[in-house]
Amino acid sequence: MRATKNKAPNPTELIDWLNDEGLVELDWDFPEEGDLIAAGLDSMAVMQLVVAVEDFFGVELTPDNLTRTNLESPRKLAALIASKMS
Amino acid sequence: MIADHGRFDVVVIGGGSAGMAAAITAARSGARTILIERHGYAGGMGTASLVHSFCGLYLLRREPGAVIANPGFCGEIEQRMSAATGIGPQRMGRLDVLPQHPVEFVRIADEMLAAEPMLETLFHAEVCGIERDADEWRISLTHRTDCTRLASSSIVDASGDAVVAAWLGRECAVAPAEKLQRPAYVFGVRCAAAIDEAARLRISGRLCEGIREGLLPPEALGLTFRASGRLGEVFGTLDLTGNMNGRDFDPLDASCLSGLEFTGRQVAAAVVRYLAGHDATWSDSYISHWPARAGIRESRRWVGEYVLTGEDLLESRHFDDEIALATWPMEMRETAKGPKLRFPTEDLPAGIPLRCLKPAGIDRLFVAGRCISADHEAQASIRVMGTCFATGEAAGRAAAG
Ligand SMILES: Cc1cc2nc3c(=O)[nH]c(=O)nc-3n(C[C@H](O)[C@H](O)[C@H](O)COP(=O)(O)OP(=O)(O)OC[C@H]3O[C@@H](n4cnc5c(N)ncnc54)[C@H](O)[C@@H]3O)c2cc1C
Numbered sequence: 104m105r106a107t108k109n110k111a112p113n114p115t116e117l118i119d120w121l122n123d124e125g126l127v128e129l130d131w132d133f134p135e136e137g138d139l140i141a142a143g144l145d146s147m148a149v150m151q152l153v154v155a156v157e158d159f160f161g162v163e164l165t166p167d168n169l170t171r172t173n174l175e176s177p178r179k180l181a182a183l184i185a186s187k188m189s
Numbered sequence: 190m191i192a193d194h195g196r197f198d199v200v201v202i203g204g205g206s207a208g209m210a211a212a213i214t215a216a217r218s219g220a221r222t223i224l225i226e227r228h229g230y231a232g233g234m235g236t237a238s239l240v241h242s243f244c245g246l247y248l249l250r251r252e253p254g255a256v257i258a259n260p261g262f263c264g265e266i267e268q269r270m271s272a273a274t275g276i277g278p279q280r281m282g283r284l285d286v287l288p289q290h291p292v293e294f295v296r297i298a299d300e301m302l303a304a305e306p307m308l309e310t311l312f313h314a315e316v317c318g319i320e321r322d323a324d325e326w327r328i329s330l331t332h333r334t335d336c337t338r339l340a341s342s343s344i345v346d347a348s349g350d351a352v353v354a355a356w357l358g359r360e361c362a363v364a365p366a367e368k369l370q371r372p373a374y375v376f377g378v379r380c381a382a383a384i385d386e387a388a389r390l391r392i393s394g395r396l397c398e399g400i401r402e403g404l405l406p407p408e409a410l411g412l413t414f415r416a417s418g419r420l421g422e423v424f425g426t427l428d429l430t431g432n433m434n435g436r437d438f439d440p441l442d443a444s445c446l447s448g449l450e451f452t453g454r455q456v457a458a459a460v461v462r463y464l465a466g467h468d469a470t471w472s473d474s475y476i477s478h479w480p481a482r483a484g485i486r487e488s489r490r491w492v493g494e495y496v497l498t499g500e501d502l503l504e505s506r507h508f509d510d511e512i513a514l515a516t517w518p519m520e521m522r523e524t525a526k527g528p529k530l531r532f533p534t535e536d537l538p539a540g541i542p543l544r545c546l547k548p549a550g551i552d553r554l555f556v557a558g559r560c561i562s563a564d565h566e567a568q569a570s571i572r573v574m575g576t577c578f579a580t581g582e583a584a585g586r587a588a589a590g
Contacts, residue, residue, distance in 0.1 A: 145413070146413055149394075150412075151526055157401075164397070166392075168394065
């Protein structure tokens with residue numbers, strides 16, 4: 104499922120989007136609750152994530168947003184992006 | 190004036206992880222050996238460029254516990270380094286890595302080199318030419334304005350850049366500019382803050398903010414901080430594209446390398462200044478250590494009797510004449526956006542044949558380290574220091590034999 108520009112993604116769309124952007128390599132069946140940080144979303148990838156989120160979804164993630172709780176899983180990250188958009 | 194430095198059984202060019210292993214092993218095998226290194230200390234990228242972990246020392250495995258893949262020199266280095274740092278192998282998924290400190294590495298290398306009665310180590314000398322004359326090699330060195338000659342029966346090219354191939358006009362390989370593994374600039378920071386996961390994520394956010402505000406250059410996106418293992422000390426690693434002034438990355442070009450040095454320092458200084466002003470835990474931080482040179486992951490490689498391929502590693506192939514095991518996954522760094530790891534199909538090592546250390550059709554010449562005969566993909570595994578020690582050891586033994 105493709106994420107749409109400037110529209111809050113659901114967790115599955117977010118997984119595809121993370122792959123498309125080359126931010127982290129996730130299997131097609133990566134679970135919505137899967138651990139993104141363990142899957143390779145390291146500190147450098149997180150910076151690229153911030154840039155890409157700003158570009159695609161039009162929201163700025165701040166240093167305070169970048170906690171393990173917020174980035175932990177596609178579900179949590181999708182929720183973070185959605186909350187910033189509303 | 191051209192001075193004569195005498196005749197040796199083995200000359201090792203370059204004292205990085207591969208060259209020091211080669212020189213010590215050749216000397217231990219009874220060969221009269223000389224190691225020539227242009228810097229004032231050995232260790233290469235592991236000291237002069239502040240690369241601070243030994244990868245490739247251990248087998249790839251799911252079970253807990255680190256197992257040395259190539260006993261011998263690697264085991265010796267592992268013991269000395271963990272005794273110095275008090276830190277053992279660290280598990281990351283299926284990989285074990287030994288954190289190493291460049292300052293300790295310099296001292297350990299000094300001790301090991303000085304302990305060999307058959308070995309002379311010459312720092313501050315750069316090999317600048319090689320010829321084959323009847324049955325011996327003639328080597329020219331420069332140091333200051335002097336030129337020195339020496340002769341030897343065998344040579345080990347542990348220069349990292351296959352310099353001997355260039356002088357002899359022999360076949361070598363360089364990946365296309367856009368595929369070369371990207372370089373990086375590593376620097377030391379004095380910083381009281383702990384670098385744990387939460388701090389790393391927060392710092393990532395701060396750097397993005399600094400870039401957004403126009404206070405930091407976009408290159409700062411290539412930065413990672415890691416604890417050095419010493420209290421209050423952190424290493425920053427800045428991955429760069431290496432493209433300089435509109436020209437593609439060329440690891441063998443002095444202008445390109447100069448651009449890398451300038452850019453690395455500029456970005457590092459801007460980031461540390463910014464963090465000191467914008468993150469309470471970094472307020473007293475400052476840069477404590479520049480590298481002697483920017484880090485180069487890949488440059489020119491030899492083409493030997495056999496070219497190790499990425500497929501050999503994926504399939505964990507073995508060879509009758511193998512001299513070491515390659516255990517590190519292929520760590521692709523073709524962009525400045527972090528690594529992409531390619532693991533073998535099964536979690537098993539592949540063999541590195543002696544033929545990869547032997548340039549085709551040239552007697553008594555051996556290669557070790559990151560410029561052995563391997564394709565671009567295989568080089569992404571065999572360049573790690575654990576494997577460089579092992580190919581160095583094998584080249585030293587072969588050259589002495
Ligand atoms: C940024 C970066 C991060 C890395 N991360 C890791 C990691 O985490 N773990 C890991 O194991 N590996 C890592 N690597 C790879 C590893 O550091 C290198 O591939 C390895 O150190 C190469 O060893 P070497 O002995 O083949 O060459 P080098 O270390 O390059 O040594 C070559 C030596 O030869 C000398 N020399 C060259 N030409 C001459 C000459 N003509 N005369 C005299 N002396 C000469 C040089 O001064 C140098 O000391 C990294 C590399 C980089 C750049």
